[in-house]
Amino acid sequence: MAAFSEIAPGWWPxxxxxxxxxxxxxxxxxxxxxxxxxxxxxxxPVIAPAVxxxxxxxxxALLGGRYIKNLGIRNQQLPIFTLPVPGSRIYVVTDPSxxxxxQRASRVMSFNPIVPEVTQRVLGLDDxxxxxxxxxxxxxxxxxxxxxPDIQDMVxxxxxxxxxxxxxxxxxxxxxxxxxxxxxSSTPVNSSPTDLLSxxxxxxxxxxxxxxxxxxNPIALDPALECSFWDFDHGLGSLLMNIFPSITAGRAYAxxxxxxxxxxxxxxxxxxxxxxxxxxxKRVDIALEHGWAMxxxxxxxxxxxxxxxxxxxxxxFWILLHLYADPALLATVRREIESVLSPRSSSDNKPGYALRxxxxxxxxxxxxxxxxxxxxxxxxxxxTRVVKEDxxxxxxxxxxKNAVIQIAGGVIHADQRIWGADVFDFNPKRFLxxxxxxxxxxxxxxxxxxxxxxxxxxxxxxxxxxxFGGGKTLCPGRHFAMNEILAFVALVVLQxxxxxxxxxxxxxxxxxxxxxxVHILExxxxxxxxxxxxxxxxxxxxxxxEFSM
Ligand code: HEM
Numbered sequence: 001m002a003a004f005s006e007i008a009p010g011w012w013p014x015x016x017x018x019x020x021x022x023x024x025x026x027x028x029x030x031x032x033x034x035x036x037x038x039x040x041x042x043x044x045p046v047i048a049p050a051v052x053x054x055x056x057x058x059x060x061a062l063l064g065g066r067y068i069k070n071l072g073i074r075n076q077q078l079p080i081f082t083l084p085v086p087g088s089r090i091y092v093v094t095d096p097s098x099x100x101x102x103q104r105a106s107r108v109m110s111f112n113p114i115v116p117e118v119t120q121r122v123l124g125l126d127d128x129x130x131x132x133x134x135x136x137x138x139x140x141x142x143x144x145x146x147x148x149p150d151i152q153d154m155v156x157x158x159x160x161x162x163x164x165x166x167x168x169x170x171x172x173x174x175x176x177x178x179x180x181x182x183x184x185s186s187t188p189v190n191s192s193p194t195d196l197l198s199x200x201x202x203x204x205x206x207x208x209x210x211x212x213x214x215x216x217n218p219i220a221l222d223p224a225l226e227c228s229f230w231d232f233d234h235g236l237g238s239l240l241m242n243i244f245p246s247i248t249a250g251r252a253y254a255x256x257x258x259x260x261x262x263x264x265x266x267x268x269x270x271x272x273x274x275x276x277x278x279x280x281x282k283r284v285d286i287a288l289e290h291g292w293a294m295x296x297x298x299x300x301x302x303x304x305x306x307x308x309x310x311x312x313x314x315x316x317f318w319i320l321l322h323l324y325a326d327p328a329l330l331a332t333v334r335r336e337i338e339s340v341l342s343p344r345s346s347s348d349n350k351p352g353y354a355l356r357x358x359x360x361x362x363x364x365x366x367x368x369x370x371x372x373x374x375x376x377x378x379x380x381x382x383x384t385r386v387v388k389e390d391x392x393x394x395x396x397x398x399x400x401k402n403a404v405i406q407i408a409g410g411v412i413h414a415d416q417r418i419w420g421a422d423v424f425d426f427n428p429k430r431f432l433x434x435x436x437x438x439x440x441x442x443x444x445x446x447x448x449x450x451x452x453x454x455x456x457x458x459x460x461x462x463x464x465x466x467x468f469g470g471g472k473t474l475c476p477g478r479h480f481a482m483n484e485i486l487a488f489v490a491l492v493v494l495q496x497x498x499x500x501x502x503x504x505x506x507x508x509x510x511x512x513x514x515x516x517x518v519h520i521l522e523x524x525x526x527x528x529x530x531x532x533x534x535x536x537x538x539x540x541x542x543x544x545x546e547f548s549m
Pocket of ligand 1 (some may be wrong): 155315381474476
């Protein structure tokens with residue numbers, strides 16, 4: 001300041017301190033104006049960051065997915081808005097019709113150009129593999145196809161409706177039945193408090209690893225890898241930042257490296273060929289055809305294991321939690337499931353049952369409504385794409401080449417205009433057709449008055465339910481996920497009771513939306529319950545259910 005006073009001319013009336021403040025305010029004002037400027041008059045309304053230039057990036061780094069979600073909720077009158085970031089823009093879409101328009105324009109807005117960079121950071125892929133991944137990511141008809149479109153198309157077709165979906169769903173349900181039976185036979189009645197999410201995690205992780213990679217999968221051979229897997233999952237955001245990941249994302253990095261090494265040993269021993277699922281075998285073949293080396297394929301398989309486990313785990317957790325927190329709802333869902341369970345004669349005279357997984361989907365409307373409501377409430381997912389050329393979205397909004405566009409699932413799922421005034425409450429009835437019943441209990445009860453029916457037709461805009469993303473990046477595992485999750489929930493609610501570990505009501509905490517929403521969000525605090533075998537009906541050392549489709 002002294003130096004400034006010396007050079008200040010005699011006519012300047014202000015002190016050095018005042019002058020510095022005036023300069024700072026002027027710079028802030030100019031930077032703020034620059035930040036709020038539109039590149040083109042038709043660009044979506046700009047929301048300037050409170051800290052010019054870098055404010056939005058800081059907000060995202062500090063508040064995770066909650067930052068953009070809160071901006072979207074505060075500005076819900078804007079169907080799309082622009083967040084200026086250094087050197088680029090992020091366009092945020094909060095309206096289902098515009099989301100559908102983005103999804104339709106897949107030629108100009110695509111996720112694939114970002115995939116090589118993202119997977120390199122998250123999976124630790126080497127440069128040579130990333131070069132392969134960059135090739136022909138979005139081929140037009142008749143053009144040469146790269147690794148990404150080949151593997152995406154295969155996974156979509158194989159997990160789409162058809163024989164393979166049926167057989168993989170049966171494998172998954174059978175593995176889940178076996179894992180749950182193993183738990184039931186090892187658990188004393190009135191056992192100690194259990195963290196519900198950890199319990200579901202354990203069962204889903206073991207069974208998914210088995211139905212995808214066979215009995216000799218890495219986690220079955222080394223159970224400590226289960227913990228490595230969840231370390232990897234919980235540090236994904238830090239791995240994505242990629243700032244000295246071995247230090248800043250230490251546990252996730254270590255977990256990833258241990259799992260990749262174990263998957264490499266699995267592949268090199270050829271265990272995928274002898275006992276892995278057909279879809280895993282096909283994935284490995286496609287990667288080999290495109291010139292991938294085995295260590296990179298092992299890392300890529302970690303991403304498939306991840307896709308298979310994480311969303312199924314957290315959504316199953318929320319479904320069980322909401323059911324056990326509401327005894328009347330639980331009773332209704334149990335009745336629905338029991339109505340599609342048929343007795344089966346078994347050779348050893350033990351009572352056995354047959355269960356068609358499709359009956360859970362088609363004949364248990366309240367169970368399905370609970371499933372969908374838990375996905376809506378738990379999912380703040382963003383569908384992200386890069387704008388490949390200057391484009392006028394819906395003939396109205398100018399989007400700049402190389403900008404990023406995100407469909408904000410968390411904002412759309414929190415929109416009262418779509419879901420009603422109780423948008424933040426758990427209300428599965430919103431996924432059921434209105435009945436002529438008077439009370440909530442009646443509306444959800446198949447034994448009273450008119451039966452609950454799944455909502456028909458276009459009750460909500462098709463792009464408003466965002467848990468599985470949409471358009472070209474719509475989750476290819478969605479049919480399979482529904483089959484396995486409903487089967488898992490059916491097995492649990494038929495066999496077990498759950499009581500709160502403390503107090504007399506099971507607590508349903510809010511979701512933790514302060515992280516990068518890469519999957520259905522976890523609760524802000526653990527939920528402890530006491531799990532016991534049901535005293536009526538279906539208890540025993542493992543329910544003997546044979547599944548069919
Ligand atoms: C309730 C369970 C699930 C939910 C909520 C879910 C949700 C999602 C979402 C939001 C995406 C990204 C969509 C986008 O970017 O727009 C996705 C991608 C994906 N999901 Fe799922 N998923 C579930 C279960 C599964 C399962 C069980 C599998 C496989 C066994 C699976 C396989 C995949 C794959 C392979 C992708 C990447 C697709 C690509 O890159 O083209 N998902 N999922």
